[in-house]
Amino acid sequence: MKINTWFGVLETGKAGEILESRLISKDVRELVLYSLSLRDNKSNLPPEGFDPKAAALKCGFVETSAEYYSLLHEVTLEAAKLQVSGALTPDQRIIQAVEALDDVNETTNSLSERLSEWYGGYFPESGLGGEDLALFIAKYGSRENLGPQDPLYPKARNSMGAKLEPADEVLLKGFAESICSLYEQRRQIEIYIEDSMELVAPNLKLVAGPMLGARLISLAGSLEKLAEFPSSTIQVIGASKALFKHLRARAPSPKHGIIYSHPLINTAPWWVRGKIARAVASKLSLAARIDFYSGKKDPSLTEKLETKVLQIRTLNPRPPQKKQVSGAKPKKKRRK
Amino acid sequence: MAEVKKLSGGIFEIIKGKKQLATKNLDPGKTVYGEKLIQVEGIEYRTWDPRRSKLGAMVLKKFNIPLKEDSKVLYLGAASGTTVSHVSDIVSEGAVYAVEFSPRSMRDLIGLASRRKNVHPILADAGKPDSYSHLIEPVDLIFQDVAQPNQAEIAARNTIRFLKKDGYLLLSIKARSIDTVANPKEVFKEEVRKLEKAFEPGFEILNAKDLMPYHEDHLGVLAKLK
Numbered sequence: 153m154k155i156n157t158w159f160g161v162l163e164t165g166k167a168g169e170i171l172e173s174r175l176i177s178k179d180v181r182e183l184v185l186y187s188l189s190l191r192d193n194k195s196n197l198p199p200e201g202f203d204p205k206a207a208a209l210k211c212g213f214v215e216t217s218a219e220y221y222s223l224l225h226e227v228t229l230e231a232a233k234l235q236v237s238g239a240l241t242p243d244q245r246i247i248q249a250v251e252a253l254d255d256v257n258e259t260t261n262s263l264s265e266r267l268s269e270w271y272g273g274y275f276p277e278s279g280l281g282g283e284d285l286a287l288f289i290a291k292y293g294s295r296e297n298l299g300p301q302d303p304l305y306p307k308a309r310n311s312m313g314a315k316l317e318p319a320d321e322v323l324l325k326g327f328a329e330s331i332c333s334l335y336e337q338r339r340q341i342e343i344y345i346e347d348s349m350e351l352v353a354p355n356l357k358l359v360a361g362p363m364l365g366a367r368l369i370s371l372a373g374s375l376e377k378l379a380e381f382p383s384s385t386i387q388v389i390g391a392s393k394a395l396f397k398h399l400r401a402r403a404p405s406p407k408h409g410i411i412y413s414h415p416l417i418n419t420a421p422w423w424v425r426g427k428i429a430r431a432v433a434s435k436l437s438l439a440a441r442i443d444f445y446s447g448k449k450d451p452s453l454t455e456k457l458e459t460k461v462l463q464i465r466t467l468n469p470r471p472p473q474k475k476q477v478s479g480a481k482p483k484k485k486r487r488k
Numbered sequence: 489m490a491e492v493k494k495l496s497g498g499i500f501e502i503i504k505g506k507k508q509l510a511t512k513n514l515d516p517g518k519t520v521y522g523e524k525l526i527q528v529e530g531i532e533y534r535t536w537d538p539r540r541s542k543l544g545a546m547v548l549k550k551f552n553i554p555l556k557e558d559s560k561v562l563y564l565g566a567a568s569g570t571t572v573s574h575v576s577d578i579v580s581e582g583a584v585y586a587v588e589f590s591p592r593s594m595r596d597l598i599g600l601a602s603r604r605k606n607v608h609p610i611l612a613d614a615g616k617p618d619s620y621s622h623l624i625e626p627v628d629l630i631f632q633d634v635a636q637p638n639q640a641e642i643a644a645r646n647t648i649r650f651l652k653k654d655g656y657l658l659l660s661i662k663a664r665s666i667d668t669v670a671n672p673k674e675v676f677k678e679e680v681r682k683l684e685k686a687f688e689p690g691f692e693i694l695n696a697k698d699l700m701p702y703h704e705d706h707l708g709v710l711a712k713l714k
């Protein structure tokens with residue numbers, strides 16, 4: 153019978169003796185590729201109890217048992233490395249980027265708040281916040297450095313803020329500069345996600361928009377998993393965080409997954425939102441499947457979705473009438 | 489001064505105030521998961537935390553651990569290699585085939601394997617032994633800690649292919665991963681039954697004990713072929 157081993161194919165006789173062997177050369181790279189190619193192979197599997205080490209010694213592939221193990225070690229190690237590097241597929245890179253973006257956002261927001269609090273003591277009237285404030289401070293430092301042409305000049309002159317001492321100014325400027333670069337970083341990650349989505353999931357990007365699409369992949373765990381989800385699941389993805397919060401802290405129970413941030417849903421009147429969400433989820437599911445299985449971009453997806461949404465809205469122009477029980481008193485609000 | 493007591497081949501107890509499980513460090517000077525290194529008479533030992541390792545807990549629960557210096561081990565569910573590292577210490581002249589299917593865990597395992605010549609890492613699904621049958625020799629012990637609903641089946645498939653006739657199977661069974669509501673005792677009984685009739689001629693169960701207080705809802709099982 154023929155037997156596949158990581159170092160070649162053996163032809164064995166009735167008693168298991170080796171009749172013939174086609175050995176791979178003792179080159180780690182070649183052995184690695186050959187070994188990986190055998191993973192999905194279903195023919196010539198070694199029989200139960202087959203001993204590849206004994207065979208390798210017998211057919212002369214290696215001289216000693218020590219040599220066998222040392223070569224096997226290198227081959228398994230390199231094969232595993234290759235597999236792990238291949239496991240970082242493009243959709244996994246998008247997931248990393250989405251998670252990095254969330255971290256950067258959180259950090260940026262909390263540092264921005266700190267900066268605003270801090271600088272508020274020196275120029276409370278600036279009316280600036282977020283990136284504008286960080287850019288302002290990084291550029292000018294103290295409000296006294298504003299020129300008379302600057303629109304903020306009058307406010308700065310009459311400010312009730314304290315005087316900014318040089319030592320504090322240096323500190324604040326440095327802090328503001330770090331925040332500016334975080335905002336820059338955020339933009340870079342967003343661009344990366346947009347570009348990658350176009351390559352990896354163009355249809356999902358089309359229907360969901362790049363960020364929502366990327367978040368859906370991230371929450372599902374991979375594009376493959378997202379493509380396998382029924383659209384009813386896609387409709388509630390992302391609600392589970394809110395669900396746990398609900399269970400722990402009795403926050404309101406979540407009905408909406410992250411797809412509710414989709415413009416077609418969040419601009420719709422409340423009484424058709426559920427229907428529209430279902431339509432969007434079903435198109436998202438279709439888009440993810442096309443992306444995973446064929447990858448061809450189909451621009452008609454959005455048109456079809458928009459038509460469908462328009463139809464839902466035309467058929468339901470007014471909120472449904474609340475059923476009035478005649479004679480019933482209006483309910484009092486219950487107090488806790 | 490520390491005193492060293494040998495528990496079984498390659499497994500030690502170091503008494504230095506308190507008792508600590510340990511193995512001889514095959515990779516001197518290096519720790520793997522934050523365990524302590526202790527020198528006794530020129531030999532470096534690594535302490536072995538039973539709360540981080542089902543196998544470690546089994547040692548303390550007086551399981552007979554059928555490992556020798558030159559044993560060949562198939563380890564299913566290697567994760568990042570916490571326990572694999574101790575097995576590697578124990579079978580210093582043998583081999584550990586470490587199967588793990590999570591690429592993230594494999595990354596750590598690769599780090600470990602690159603420093604330990606007797607660890608052969610394999611990224612594969614333990615439920616599909618065909619996919620790595622071209623790499624594995626008949627082994628003396630299959631150790632399995634996969635925490636999967638079909639763990640009995642996984643054990644059976646690998647045993648048929650790779651376990652020597654006089655080899656052993658050591659299994660950590662997690663109750664939660666099978667059925668989240670059922671009573672753990674019932675689940676364990678059921679799993680042991682499954683194992684006993686998993687295939688012909690089946691396993692003989694030599695020992696089965698819970699791993700309390702080190703691991704909740706876990707059962708250790710030692711078995712051999714009938």
Ligand SMILES: C[S@@+](CC[C@H](N)C(=O)[O-])C[C@H]1O[C@@H](n2cnc3c(N)ncnc32)[C@H](O)[C@@H]1O
Nearest residue numbers: 541565567570571588589590613614615633634
């Ligand atoms: C409880 S952890 C093992 C911990 C490890 N034995 C230790 O003590 O260091 C279970 C591991 O089994 C892996 N696993 C689960 N199912 C598997 C399968 N079918 N094939 C390979 N690995 C699997 C998981 O990825 C996880 O890393």
